[in-house]
Amino acid sequence: MKYTYYPGCSLKGTGRAYEESLLAVFRALDVELQELEDWNCCGATTYMSYDELKSYALAGRNLAMAKQTGNDLLAPCAACYLVLNKAQFYVKEYPWIGDVVSNALQAIHLPNDIQVKVRHPLDILLNDVGLDAIRAHVTHPLKGLKVAPYYGCQIVRPYALFDNQRNPTSMDRLIEACGATCVYYPVKTHCCGGSQKGTLPEVGIDLIRRLLTEAARNQADAIATLCPLCQFNLEAFEGEAGDSRKFNMPVLYFTQLMAIAFGMPLAEAGLQRSFVDVKPLLAEREIAYA
């Protein structure tokens, strides 16, 4: 199995732990990843509201280069995943947008075929690798650990077809394959506010508080995320969001939970980058780790 890997800007910055754990887990599962050469920023939601056509061209450059590699494109960040899929959709649906993007790609000597399959690691882990192969790698089961599986918006809506848009379960199944238990978490696809904590703080903090409160109410020990911005929002503002109750929950990437269960050293999966140390929690639940 081989995929072209598109990290996106966050995985090289605040979301470094996502990249570290993802690469470690995929290596253990014998899945080969080749980073897309000279990739550029996908534009995310911000560029989309600034200039939509240019954002499709920016996505187009990555997609056209990825298409040439002949492999599916792996996009772990929720925003990248959505923007790349969305660009493909609009180029296909509206020929005039397709022309704008084709012209732009031609100007930088790239072919105009951008229809490469864009995939999220959850999709690959469940549908290509399979839960049985994953279970076979679990040496340190996360028995007794209660996890709130948080998907956020942009993976399941509106273009992803690998899971249910209202009640996705792919991450639940993956976490349970690692030995942990998923708690009831009805807000699993609610929005974390994205960049709103930075731009409209009073609105952003309210959305973050709801997600943390619901996890705490359902007795979760930790929250599992699959997006660098969700992870950052939930973890960085636990203090500010806590009023009557104090939040002190590790917010981890699902790939980090897998890495612990696979018996990898914590630092190999970026766990030293968490604000809330996961070790006391693992010790309390008597979960062995490497």
Added chain:
Amino acid sequence: MHLSREGFKEEVLSSYTIWLCTCCYACMVECPKKINITHLMYALKTRAIQEHFYPKHFAIPVLAEEFSRMIRGSGRITESRLMVMVLLKTAFWKLLGFGHLGLNLLRTGRMRFEREKITRRDEITTLLDSVEVTRKALAR
């Protein structure tokens, strides 16, 4: 939706609602008439930014501006630099309040100030300029 259709441009573009949209696409998935509300919100934001329908020191257009400038210059976003730039231009006094967060990010190696950039940066400017050329040709 109705206001836009009836041409109440100022009322729509100066409404706070368009900024509250986080682009989570929940409305689009739920809409029984399959109206692409998220996309409309994007279009309204773009118009409001272009025509300056927002309060002074409003962070969202500043973020959009800095974000696009960084992509044009480097091809990639360096998050820490972006955050600091936006704060400096909107509410620099708030930078003090971010001390604790900044320290946490530094301590865990997640704050980087070294600029992330791609090798063929000229391709990005050519690409973006080409979109502008085609857009003008289409408008004619």
